[in-house]
Amino acid sequence: MTADTAVPEQARAWTAPAPASSLAPPPPPPSAAVRPQPTTPTEALDELTEVINGARGALLASVDGFSLAHSESMPDEAAHAAMLAAAMGLANQLAVMGGGEQLRQLVIDHDAGLLLIWPIGKYRVLAMLTDARVDQAHLRRFVRSRAALLADG
Amino acid sequence: MSMTTMDQAATEQAGADRLDADHSSADTTSPKMSNGEPSTTIEHTFKILVTGPFAAGKTSLIQSVSQTDVVSTDVLTSGDESEVKGETTVAMDFGTYQLPDEAIRLLLFGTPGQPRFRFMTNILKGDVDVVAFVINAEARETHAAAGVELRSLLSDLRVPAVIAVNRCDDHEQAQRIARSLGALAGEAVIPCQLVDESSGREVIVEILLTLLDSLEEMSSESRDHDPAEVG
Ligand SMILES: Nc1nc2c(ncn2[C@@H]2O[C@H](COP(=O)(O)OP(=O)(O)OP(=O)(O)O)[C@@H](O)[C@H]2O)c(=O)[nH]1
Ligand SMILES: [Mg+2]
Numbered sequence: 001m002t003a004d005t006a007v008p009e010q011a012r013a014w015t016a017p018a019p020a021s022s023l024a025p026p027p028p029p030p031s032a033a034v035r036p037q038p039t040t041p042t043e044a045l046d047e048l049t050e051v052i053n054g055a056r057g058a059l060l061a062s063v064d065g066f067s068l069a070h071s072e073s074m075p076d077e078a079a080h081a082a083m084l085a086a087a088m089g090l091a092n093q094l095a096v097m098g099g100g101e102q103l104r105q106l107v108i109d110h111d112a113g114l115l116l117i118w119p120i121g122k123y124r125v126l127a128m129l130t131d132a133r134v135d136q137a138h139l140r141r142f143v144r145s146r147a148a149l150l151a152d153g
Numbered sequence: 154m155s156m157t158t159m160d161q162a163a164t165e166q167a168g169a170d171r172l173d174a175d176h177s178s179a180d181t182t183s184p185k186m187s188n189g190e191p192s193t194t195i196e197h198t199f200k201i202l203v204t205g206p207f208a209a210g211k212t213s214l215i216q217s218v219s220q221t222d223v224v225s226t227d228v229l230t231s232g233d234e235s236e237v238k239g240e241t242t243v244a245m246d247f248g249t250y251q252l253p254d255e256a257i258r259l260l261l262f263g264t265p266g267q268p269r270f271r272f273m274t275n276i277l278k279g280d281v282d283v284v285a286f287v288i289n290a291e292a293r294e295t296h297a298a299a300g301v302e303l304r305s306l307l308s309d310l311r312v313p314a315v316i317a318v319n320r321c322d323d324h325e326q327a328q329r330i331a332r333s334l335g336a337l338a339g340e341a342v343i344p345c346q347l348v349d350e351s352s353g354r355e356v357i358v359e360i361l362l363t364l365l366d367s368l369e370e371m372s373s374e375s376r377d378h379d380p381a382e383v384g
Contacts, residue, residue, distance in 0.1 A: 063228040064241055065269055082243075082269040089226030089244035123229060 041069035041153045044146045049073055052142060054134035056113070059127045060120070060150055061085060068124065084117060084125050091117075118143065121151035196256045199364055202278055203246070204306070205287035206295040207266035208237050210319035210347035212246050214287060215263045217353035219248025226265075234267070242266065244273055250357050259360065261285075278306070283360050283367075284314040287347070290321035290330055300334035313363045315341045317356045322346070 035051070038044040045058035049071040057074035061067055065085035070076055087106060095103040108115035114134065117127045126143065143150075203211045216223050224247035227240040234241060246263030262281075264274040286303050289295065307314055316336050318327035327344035336342060343359045345352040 062231045063243070064230050064234070065243055065267070066231060078269060079272070083272065085228070086226070086244040086265070086270060086273055089228060089242075093224050093226060123231070 038146065038149060039153075041150050042071075044149050044153070045069055045071040048128065048139075048142060048146065052130070052134065052139050054131035055139065056129040056131070058129070059084065061125045061127070063088065063119075063123055063125055074129070080127075084127050088117060088119065088125050120147055124151060126150055196258060198258045198260060199282040200260050200262060200280055201283050201285055201360055202274075202281040202310075203261055203263040203285045203287060204274060204278075204302075205266065205317075206289070206292070206299045206302070207234070207241070208292065209266060209287040209289045209295070209299075210317075210345075211263045211266065211287045212242055213319075213347040214285070214317065214345075214353050214356060215246045215248040215261050217347060217350045218250050218357050219261065220251060221249045223248045243270060245277060252361070257361070259357065274306075278310060281310055281312055283312055283363055284310065285317055285356065285360055286314055286334075287317045287319055288330065288334065290318050290326065290344075296330065296333055304335045313340070313367045315343065315356065315359045315363050317347070317359075318342065318344050319347045 035047060038047050041060050045060060048058050049055045058071045059067065059074050059080055060069040061081035061084045063085055065082040067076060067078060067081035074080075087108075088103070091106045092103045095101070103119060106117040108117070109132070113132050114130045115127060116130060116136070116139070117125060120126045128139065128143075130139070203214055205211055212225065212227060216225075224245070225242070226244040226246070227242050229235075230237070230239060230241045242263065242265040244265065246261070248261045248263075250259040250261065251257070262277045264270070264277055284303075284306060286299075286306075288299055303314070303316075314336075316327075316331045316334065318330050321327050321330070321344040324342075324344055327342050331340065331342040341359050341363050343356055345356055347353055347356075
């Protein structure tokens with residue numbers, strides 16, 4: 001993946017693992033045949049939570065800590081979005097400490113499951129609460145297929 | 154982007170056992186004021202909390218004085234805040250300042266300014282030696298809430314404060330603003346222009362003087378309380 005040279009240094013760190021525009025054509029999600037395509041981020045988060053085995057909830061926030069959308073299963077807590085933004089802000093710097101340039105994923109592995117966090121485009125952050133044994137590869141493919149909607153919707 | 158790497162790492166981590174079940178060897182002591190040897194390399198490290206309301210100039214202060222690369226967590230603002238400025242701190246700033254010969258080092262921990270990130274201030278404020286409270290003289294609408302925040306922080310931490318009144322050149326005006334925030338008579342107040350490096354350094358000097366004062370106070374207190382030291 002090439003860095004967008006027009007993006008200022010600060011913003012570049014936020015370029016997502018796969019900005020919506022540079023995504024490969026998304027594979028059709030497994031449930032595409034039975035569910036209508038989501039048209040809003042909220043619908044996409046509900047879909048993710050329902051379709052992925054072991055997913056419990058999803059939250060979309062701006063990188064500066066505002067809640068943008070959440071699945072029905074998640075409470076609307078302003079503090080959650082702020083904590084996600086702070087965690088991503090620090091994680092980006094920790095990636096630099098590790099010699100990296102782009103944070104791809106932040107994993108909070110705790111006794112009750114996982115909290116998986118991804119940058120979505122330059123301006124947004126997606127968090128998913130899941131069981132510890134969730135099929136992460138499947139989850140990521142699914143998220144990727146919805147990244148454009150989550151980034152811009 | 155490599156899916157394999159990402160997914161492997163994540164899968165391997167999932168459900169991993171805790172690694173810290175045995176606490177017996179954990180070193181929980183603070184690394185502050187470590188006295189190395191020989192005496193010429195004595196290094197006193199102090200933790201400074203740089204805090205204050207949104208857009209006051211906290212990040213600008215750390216950026217202007219830090220002698221090491223600043224760890225910054227500024228991101229693009231959205232909504233109403235983007236009309237005030239283009240970027241905001243979401244987690245922390247970190248910079249350092251070392252006096253050339255004195256072997257005194259300041260660790261500067263900057264907080265975010267918006268109330269929604271208050272939990273970061275709570276994380277960062279542990280073990281602080283001095284609070285540097287930055288306020289924008291021109292943003293009067295922020296002053297009332299800032300005053301409440303300043304007093305509650307200081308009554309909690311019980312450490313000295315330096316009040317840096319940014320975008321202000323006038324000592325009298327800076328004093329007036331500091332008093333309106335509820336600053337006490339003895340608290341250091343300094344007008345500054347934090348986009349300017351030399352002005353930032355004046356704030357650092359004020360912090361150092363405040364540290365010296367409090368160290369002197371502490372040592373005279375310990376002399377008063379320790380008869381063995383007197384004789
Ligand atoms: N004119 C002028 N502008 C300043 C001065 N100090 C800071 N600024 C500007 O004021 C804005 C606020 O600066 P920051 O340092 O980001 O403020 P902050 O307190 O870290 O803000 P948050 O982290 O978002 O709470 C920036 O756009 C600075 O360039 C100053 O002394 N004079
Ligand atoms: Mg800042």
